[in-house]
Amino acid sequence: MPQTNHVQxxxxxxxxxxxGELYKITENSGLNSVFCKNSFEAIQKxxxxxxxxxxxxxxxxxxxxxxxxxEYLTLELSVTTPxxxxxxxxxxxxxxxxxxxxxxxxxSEVDLQKILIELPIAKIKGGRSSSFYSLNYLKDLSDNxxxxxxxxxxxxxxxxxxxxxxxxxxIAENDxxxxxxxxxxxKPSFExxxxxxxxxxxxxxxxRASEEEIPALVQILLDKFTKIIEExxxxxPKLNDV
Amino acid sequence: MKKRxxxxxxxxxxxxxxxxxxTRDGYNVTVAVDGREGLRLLEKEAFELxxxxxxxxxxxxxxxxxxxxxxxxxxxxxVLSTSNQEETIIEAFEIGVNDFITxxxxxxxxxxxxxxTLNIH
Numbered sequence: 001m002p003q004t005n006h007v008q009x010x011x012x013x014x015x016x017x018x019x020g021e022l023y024k025i026t027e028n029s030g031l032n033s034v035f036c037k038n039s040f041e042a043i044q045k046x047x048x049x050x051x052x053x054x055x056x057x058x059x060x061x062x063x064x065x066x067x068x069x070x071e072y073l074t075l076e077l078s079v080t081t082p083x084x085x086x087x088x089x090x091x092x093x094x095x096x097x098x099x100x101x102x103x104x105x106x107x108s109e110v111d112l113q114k115i116l117i118e119l120p121i122a123k124i125k126g127g128r129s130s131s132f133y134s135l136n137y138l139k140d141l142s143d144n145x146x147x148x149x150x151x152x153x154x155x156x157x158x159x160x161x162x163x164x165x166x167x168x169x170x171i172a173e174n175d176x177x178x179x180x181x182x183x184x185x186x187k188p189s190f191e192x193x194x195x196x197x198x199x200x201x202x203x204x205x206x207x208r209a210s211e212e213e214i215p216a217l218v219q220i221l222l223d224k225f226t227k228i229i230e231e232x233x234x235x236x237p238k239l240n241d242v
Numbered sequence: 243m244k245k246r247x248x249x250x251x252x253x254x255x256x257x258x259x260x261x262x263x264x265t266r267d268g269y270n271v272t273v274a275v276d277g278r279e280g281l282r283l284l285e286k287e288a289f290e291l292x293x294x295x296x297x298x299x300x301x302x303x304x305x306x307x308x309x310x311x312x313x314x315x316x317x318x319x320x321v322l323s324t325s326n327q328e329e330t331i332i333e334a335f336e337i338g339v340n341d342f343i344t345x346x347x348x349x350x351x352x353x354x355x356x357x358x359t360l361n362i363h
Contacts, residue, residue: 141259141349148262152255159254184297187324188345189255 007116008051009033010081012042012069013058018086022056025109028208029116030200039064043072052081054116056103059087084115109204110213117197117220132224132231134194152192153236157229160189164222171218176211179218198224244270245360246287250280250294250306251322256345260293260352267353277301281309291360293320293343296330304337311338318363320355322347 009026013019014037026033034050036042039061046052057066064072066085073079084101101115135149142148163186170179183202190198201221209217233239247269251257257273264271272287274280277298284292284306292310296303303321310317321334321342331342340359343352 137346138259142262145262148258152258155254155258181297184324185253188253192255192259192346 007031007053010036010042010045010052010055012036012039012056012061013086014038014061015058018058021107022086025107025112028109029112029204038062039069042069043077046073046077046079046081055081055083056086057083059085108213110209110216113201113204113217113220117224132195132228137192137194150236150238153232154239154242156189156193157232157239157242160186160225161229164225167218168222171215174211176214179214180206183221193228195224195228198228244268245290246270246272247291247293247356248272248274248280248283248287248289250274250277250292250298250303252276252295252298253345256295256322259346263349263352264356267356269356277303277306280306284310284314289317290363291318291320291356293322293356295322295345296334304334307334307337307339316363318359320359 009031011019011022011026011033013022013035019035023033023035034045034052036045039057040063042055042057043064057069059066061069066083070083073081073083082101084103086103086107087105088102103111103115138149138152163182167179167182170176170182183205187199187202187206190202198221201217201224205214205217205221229239247264249257249260249264249271251260251273252275257275261271261273272283272289274283277294278300280292280294280298281301283289292306294303294306298306307319307321310319315338318340319338321331321339322345323331323334323342324345334342340363341355343355
């Protein structure tokens, strides 16, 4: 069964407090992170052919600042890994033909999740994560029984759809205890389709998000579910009739 | 004669999978989709094993287990849990469950644990 979402982060910060904050957030999100105290150390990591899906660089990191670091990566190392600047309050800015996302202060797990979801799919490693679903678990369980698989997919659509409608009601009514119960209930359904991102979102909503963070996370979950169903309809056209 | 298993679970995908796998393994499976229906079935029918979720509507899994321990102490119970439920699982063991399986279950693990629990009891 999936255990992590397999995203590999390179984090550059010379500030111990910032490193602590980021360590806590990435640990909670189940992300694999490598920490560097300055941008030179990070360049050595990248030169060692270690691959990363995303680079987080503290706005105060040195000796190369974010812009210089980005240019060095592009021109000297031909590395195109997306870069996020951590800290400050600017929403988004473009440097050297590369879009930088900004993880604003105060940094939060929810904001990091939003950035990860916007990452190009090709940058997300781990095989299964490059798609919205996998039938491997259902195939294994049923010895590839096609009727069972089709019926399970139909149940996934109808049951999760219904629960997500209920989830939106709990948000409207500020009943966040119920929101957490619903995400607890649907988490195994996403796990059975081996969708790591939705599993992680459900876990975050259920166990770690503050009440203020839940509505935004639920919206992300709704969007991801819609994408899964869109993809499933290609393989299971009968879903259009369900 | 096929052994009878009561499954008490409110996630339809998990129910479908349990029914499919346990039926293939040669058991007679009855499903309750909430704790109240589970209690009702336990009072009117006989089962050799109960497999139950803990977070159930109306009557919780722990209340259901307490009812079983009070009224039918020999009936084995396997709890279905999700990850991050360690404390809840410990509580369930304290009130007398026999084993637990994490959702979504590994098919072989389910078969082995059900067989082992039924053989012991």
